[in-house]
Amino acid sequence: xxxxxxxxxxxxxxxxxxxxxxxxxxxxxxxxxxxxxxxxxxxxxxxxxxxxxxxxxxxxxxxxxxxxxxxxxxxxxxxxxxxxxxxxxxxxxxxxxxxxxxxxxxxxxxxxxxxxxxxxxxxxxxxxxxxxxxxxxxxxxxxxxxxxxxx
Amino acid sequence: xxxxxxxxxxxxxxxxxxxxxxxxxxxxxxxxxxxxxxxxxxxxxxxxxxxxxxxxxxxxxxxxxxxxxxxxxxxxxxxxxxxxxxxxxxxxxxxxxxxxxxxxxxxxxxxxxxxxxxxxxxxxxxxxxxxxxxxxxxxxxxxxxxxxxxx
DNA sequence: TCCGGGTATTTCAGTGCGCAACTATTGCGT
DNA sequence: ACGCAATAGTTGCGCACTGAAATACCCGGA
Numbered sequence: 623x624x625x626x627x628x629x630x631x632x633x634x635x636x637x638x639x640x641x642x643x644x645x646x647x648x649x650x651x652x653x654x655x656x657x658x659x660x661x662x663x664x665x666x667x668x669x670x671x672x673x674x675x676x677x678x679x680x681x682x683x684x685x686x687x688x689x690x691x692x693x694x695x696x697x698x699x700x701x702x703x704x705x706x707x708x709x710x711x712x713x714x715x716x717x718x719x720x721x722x723x724x725x726x727x728x729x730x731x732x733x734x735x736x737x738x739x740x741x742x743x744x745x746x747x748x749x750x751x752x753x754x755x756x757x758x759x760x761x762x763x764x765x766x767x768x769x770x771x772x773x
Numbered sequence: 774x775x776x777x778x779x780x781x782x783x784x785x786x787x788x789x790x791x792x793x794x795x796x797x798x799x800x801x802x803x804x805x806x807x808x809x810x811x812x813x814x815x816x817x818x819x820x821x822x823x824x825x826x827x828x829x830x831x832x833x834x835x836x837x838x839x840x841x842x843x844x845x846x847x848x849x850x851x852x853x854x855x856x857x858x859x860x861x862x863x864x865x866x867x868x869x870x871x872x873x874x875x876x877x878x879x880x881x882x883x884x885x886x887x888x889x890x891x892x893x894x895x896x897x898x899x900x901x902x903x904x905x906x907x908x909x910x911x912x913x914x915x916x917x918x919x920x921x922x923x924x
Numbered sequence: 925t926c927c928g929g930g931t932a933t934t935t936c937a938g939t940g941c942g943c944a945a946c947t948a949t950t951g952c953g954t
Numbered sequence: 955a956c957g958c959a960a961t962a963g964t965t966g967c968g969c970a971c972t973g974a975a976a977t978a979c980c981c982g983g984a
Contacts, residue, residue, distance in 0.1 A: 624887040631898050634906045637913035638897075642793035644839065644920040662940085680963060688795065690942060695964055697940090717949045717962040736775040746789075747782050749919055750912060755785045757908045761901060762788035768900050769795040813971085831932060841973065846933055848971095868931040868980045930981075939972085950961075 645745055652741035657734030662687075664738070666697060667706065667723065667731045676723035679712060683721060688773070706730055796896055803892040808885030813838075815889070817848060818857065818874065818882045827874035830863060834872060839924070857881055 627635060650661050657664070669686055670676050684694045698721050701707040706727030712718035723731075750758065778786060801812050808815070820837055821827050835845045849872050852858040857878030863869035874882075901909065 624890060625894065626890060627893070627898065630903070630906055630910065634910035634913065635893055635897065637910055637917050641913040641916040641920060642789075642797070645916060646793070647839075648920060660940085681961095688798075691963060692943080692965085693941060699964090712962090715950075715962085719963065739775060739777060742778070742786055743776065745920065746786065746916065747778065749915055752781070754908070754912050754915075755781055757905070758912055759781065759785035759788055761905055761909055762785065762792040764900055764905075765792040765796060765897065766788050769792065769799060769896065811970085832930090842932060843934085843973065844971080850933095863931090866931085866981075870932065926984090928981105928983095931979080932977105933979100934975100934977080936975090937973095939970105941969090941971105943967090943969105944965105945967105946963105946965080948962085948964100950959105952957100952959085954956090 648745050649738075649741055653734070653738055656737035656741070657730070659730075659734060662697060663701060664731075664734065666694075666701065666721075667727055670707065670721060670723040671728060671731055676728070677710075677720050680719050680721060688770075701727070704730075799896050800889075800892055804885070804889055807888035807892070808881070810881075810885060813848060814852060815882075815885065817845075817852065817872075818878055821858065821872060821874035822879060822882055827879070828861075828871050831870050831872060839921075852878070855881075 646661075653659055653661055653664055659667075665687060666683060669683060670678055680691065680694050680698070683689070683698075684691050687694070698707055698709070701721075702709060704727075706724055708722050708724055710720045710722055712720050747755065797812075804810055804812055804815060810818075816838060817834060820834060821829055831842065831845050831849070834840070834849075835842050838845070849858055849860070852872075853860060855878075857875055858872050859875055861871045861873055863871050898906065
């Protein structure tokens with residue numbers, strides 16, 4: 623009845639599971655050490671930094687990070703306390719709030735970014751051939767499409 | 774100074790990061806729903822089930838899961854409360870403790886396993902070609918080696 | 925015998941997250 | 955215009971997981 627995994631599949635799944643968890647742990651530690659910031663915060667700052675006017679609505683942030691609204695609220699609270707983000711009423715729809723990356727936030731991000739890139743290089747990118755980078759990109763995008771479609 | 778990521782590298786890293794996080798979330802939800810068990814518990818049960826006499830020392834469990842001792846202690850406490858694991862003194866070294874998978878634990882695992890495999894198939898294995906499975910296996914093992922070596 | 929180092933537990937505190945309840949605002953149907 | 959459901963976001967509470975530190979115990983060598 624159950625379609626068990628073949629040896630190849632088993633081997634891949636186990637290695638992938640462990641590796642991705644360990645990698646996440648490692649990057650998190652590096653980020654914490656280098657920038658005093660957990661990855662979830664970092665991701666929000668990156669999103670904001672790439673948005674027009676360094677500004678996004680709460681609901682947009684929730685959407686792109688696959689988060690519940692309360693998570694964003696909590697996170698933005700902390701980022702606001704750190705002085706990296708400020709809130710502003712949403713013109714046109716006063717129910718909504720905008721999260722805006724402050725200059726201090728941008729500066730913090732620019733300090734953290736090189737360290738983070740270095741970490742990603744050391745523990746991921748530099749370990750793989752260009753061929754493998756492409757393979758992993760294709761695979762990841764396939765997974766990503768499935769996971770977001772069937773959310 | 775900083776070696777920034779190329780477009781290919783950037784694309785791969787972002788897709789991989791998001792995909793592996795989403796995948797972990799999804800598998801966790803499925804496992805929780807289907808077996809009432811978080812993935813960390815499941816991994817411990819799997820380790821025990823594959824060990825001689827379904828038995829391992831705490832320090833071994835900590836080693837293979839890359840965990841601090843206290844984490845294992847906490848986890849085994851819960852598993853013991855659930856009746857899935859029992860403790861026993863370590864013969865020959867009374868400092869140590871053995872964690873032993875009970876029959877109930879084995880049964881719980883055998884109930885959970887098919888559901889979990891189905892989940893892994895749906896969200897990972899069945900989405901990739903045999904070629905890609907091999908590629909991902911090679912890539913993951915490369916990462917895994919690095920991450921465990923440089924721990 | 926004594927002591928340094930190893931093994932495991934427990935307590936305590938911090939973190940991150942979601943649920944549920946709540947406020948405020950908007951849009952829709954009449 | 956009015957009332958009411960739906961939407962946006964916040965807040966408080968509790969849960970689960972984790973690690974640091976303190977503790978207790980045991981090993982083996984000098």
